[in-house]
Amino acid sequence: MLIAIARRLALSLVTLFMLAVFVFVATEIMPGDALDVSLSADEIAMIPPERLAQMKRDLGLDRPAHERLGAFLGGVVQLDFGRTLMSKTPVTTIVGYPYRNSLILAAAVLLVAIPFALAIGIAAAVWRGRPIDNIVSTVAVIGYSIPEFVIGTVLVMLFAVTWPIFPATITASTRDPALTLLAASPLAVATVVIGSVAYLARLVRTGMIEALASDFVERLRLTGIPEWRIVFRHALPAAIIPSLTAMALYAAALVSGIVVVELVFAYPGLGQELVRAVTRREVHVVQAIALGSAAIVVALNLLADLAILALDPRTRRA
């Protein structure tokens, strides 16, 4: 058991390490020099060449790539992503709150979406092939086939403009407490939830159908245990195990969806910061965001693996 956990942890660390290298290489091959975009033409015209060379040295742009990679990895270990090129502020200062805010949004989405997904998925599996199952399956496909920005816009038109129940755009500040942010974002949460529930419910349904058809459930039925008890006490845990890995993988898609929705609603999260940083070639900020959001996905994968270890005795021998 302990060995299995240690193995999973080690694998996650390897993945994180490779992510860091990948992110560094990806930003490294982007054309253009970081200094070029951080100064205006008029400014550069006024700076003597020696001073420009000095600025490059200060930024470490004169060192070879492998040295910079080493320094980068060393920094990542200490959660230090360097300073921005333009304002010389620590990247963690810039990314910190948006990162927290995106986590808040993601957590809220999952908290709302998972219960719905479980209920819908179970119902669809239990009444497999009946009208409810067909409706759920159909609606699910439709749900994840509509782009998030369309769903978001429709929700705004309906529930903020036509019937002004919820705020149309998020006016909360980046550093507001979590509850203030969430109170301002019901439509943003709803938008991502609509896309996610459909997908997650299908995962639950598939897992549940397999579990309900398994031998051990058949045996339980023969013992005369009531069906609802079988569903919730025995089949559900078994169904969740295969769904968990798929759900953790879904986390990456969830982050993608959140990026788009953040921009639609002006939510002060990583989405806005990302677009800003990418186009300003704030290399260090992009690196931090890419690694940070990937770390969430890796962590969720790890959690899913550990949960499976805990729930399913067969895997403990890995």
Added chain:
Amino acid sequence: MNRIDRRNILKGGAGAALLATVGAVLPGEAAAQSQPQRGGTLVCAQLSANRRSAGPNNHRHPYFIVDANTKPIWSTPTWVNPQLGVELEIASKLEPADETLAVWDMTLREGVMFHDMTEMTAADATASFEYHRQNAPFARQITKVEQTGKYGVRFTLESGNAEFPYVLAEYNSPIMKAGPLETIGLDGIGTGPYRIVQSDPNRLMVLERFDGYWRKGFPYLDRIEIHNREGQQESALNGLRSGQFDAVLNIDARAAVQLANDPAFDIESSKGGYSFVIQLPKHPGSPWLDKRVRQAFAYAIDREAIVRIAYGGKYGWVSNDSHLMVTDPVFVPRPGGRDVAKAKQLLAEAGYPNGINLGALYWSPQLPEAGRYFQVLQQTVRDAGFTLTLDERPNDGYIQFRTGDNDFAKANFHKFAMTAVGSRNPGISLFRMRGAFVESGHWRGPEHDKYLALYNDAMVTADALKRKAIYAEMQAILHEEVPAILAAGGDTFLVKRKHIRNMPYHPQIWSIRFEEIWRA
């Protein structure tokens, strides 16, 4: 308040004998038309993107705040009124020291307090302009700024400039609290009617009334919240309709027309507010080096179509490839209209008989109509054989992006890109086409030198009519040389809820007087 000096502010004269009178309306009088109420909050969204990209250290510095937001926080020595006349603001006196118009003496108003309740003196003004002259394009003409007394400041300019008082009204000319060059302005402390109580970089600014403001009786509102919705007009208007915002600044003509039918809102507008400049980079190897290509491009654009489609016809105007607004009395229309045949012929003479591919024209939604504007332009120049793609860039960091790099050896040039141009006095507007400035695409050559010589000449010409003639000559050079393209411009609008009063639009958005706005 020194009424005589305010009235006598120079509008291009040399010495006291040449002082021209401007129809100066005292700020206090303008507001007295109704019975303003005190208190309340104004929550507004603004769509302009004119600022440098801010970070956690500098987001209270005036250069990193959107232009429209600087005026409530900082005061400038002079102020430009809605008729584009210049008036004294926290300078009580401003006059040239001699007939060269290259040395200017300023006396500051006494008893003006900063938000930390220290008095503003000449030390603050000299420290501020020492910073501006090294960092703001228009203030670079100041070669020296020195203190001549507790409230006295002397500016020495590169060359004479009769319109120098306008430079002191720029949003990059605020008086900040004195400090070393590296840190001045970062504290966000000004002498304006409102002080910053919260600033969320690039996103939100919360201001509260400053009780020690030098204009007695102002401001009316207790609090102002300004939300950045750069490039997101629809999001801002949804916020307005759902009651989150009281006003949205810089909406486009199309939105203004739609909202005008809604009894809940007032539309305020200003004629000739903005146009767009397309910089034509003239580095080695660029097709823009050839004057004929530039001329062909100028002939190929259907400017009328831009006015019709991007500005709904009556809210736009055809520009003349200079930075002047159509409302400016010295504005001279570009001779001859659109001429596709001539454009084709010029292109063929330049060696492109089958047309030319210009690559990407970079643009950013600095104003809501920008997308439509450049699509019409792209479409209409196709008729003359110009192919170009449109590459959208976000507002944030756009200024830094488009200005690129002046060093040709580094191969990262300023871009074939657009930017918004606000309305200014003729001196500042025409000065923007100088070869050292990126908006001119680093225009060079004898015609450019002639242009600059004319400019310097105009700046020391006292007679307004003579100056107008020189300005016309300068515009004729631009029509022939086409260093940059300014195809069309439009009016600017703001929308507000009915209970927000006395919030008129201003052709220079950064000159809106927020202290006079009140809430019924």
Added chain:
Amino acid sequence: MILFLRRLSRRPLTMLGLALVGGHLAVAALAPWITPYDPLRLLEAPLEPPTATFWLGTDELGRDFFSRLLLGGQISIVAAACAGLIAAFGGGLLGLATAFYRGAFDDAVSRIVEMKLSIPAILLVSLFVTGFGQSLGVLILVMGLIYMMGVIRTSRALGMTLMEQGYVKAAKLRGETATAIILREMLPNIADLLTVEFALRTSSALLLVSALSFLGLGISPPTPDWGLMIQSGLQSIRSEPWLILAPALCVSTLVIGINFATEGVADLLGLEAARGATGQ
């Protein structure tokens, strides 16, 4: 085959899906011949309501909206299909190769897959697209690589079971080369799966392309494109709602169609691949 068709005809949703996909493909292919007007021409006053001459009115620039709608899927469909093809083919081969070689190669590829799956797609694409400019080629390549990761996973799993099959073992004993075994013995056996993967990845890519266009990072104007049309339609959602509803409907019906069709066909083919593939 007839049996298959008969079973297919009993699944209305699958039929609907096939019809939607077929319809969209037909329109996209025939669009150059059936569009009434040049989609780029500025013809009329902007935002004219639908009339007999302009069936859906004009857009914000005065171009014929119906013509633009017909053409609006072309580029994103081609881009998404190319990405799907790269993903299905590349992923299939790599997955089989890992199953064949196992060991260090398998470990390395699996690590890379897991790593790539951890970076949200939109982040990766926007990173590359902004770095290299808005080139369709870069977009297709990056999307193809992203979606390849999921395909490697499924084809590797299937490859593992194939390795246990008699004919693969026999081929090995005959001394056939690795390339021959993978291409001739194994690949045909996962063709069904790869077809389904291709369809699903294409539908994900379609959504991604439209999201990127919406953010201004995908297809550039004036090319008619649904994502771009949705973005500019936002402006007139209250006065001319069809300008946003029509392109939104087009993207959605196409993606829905692909999903319905693939699911039904996969079900009939006895493939479980349809499950949970749309995530990334």
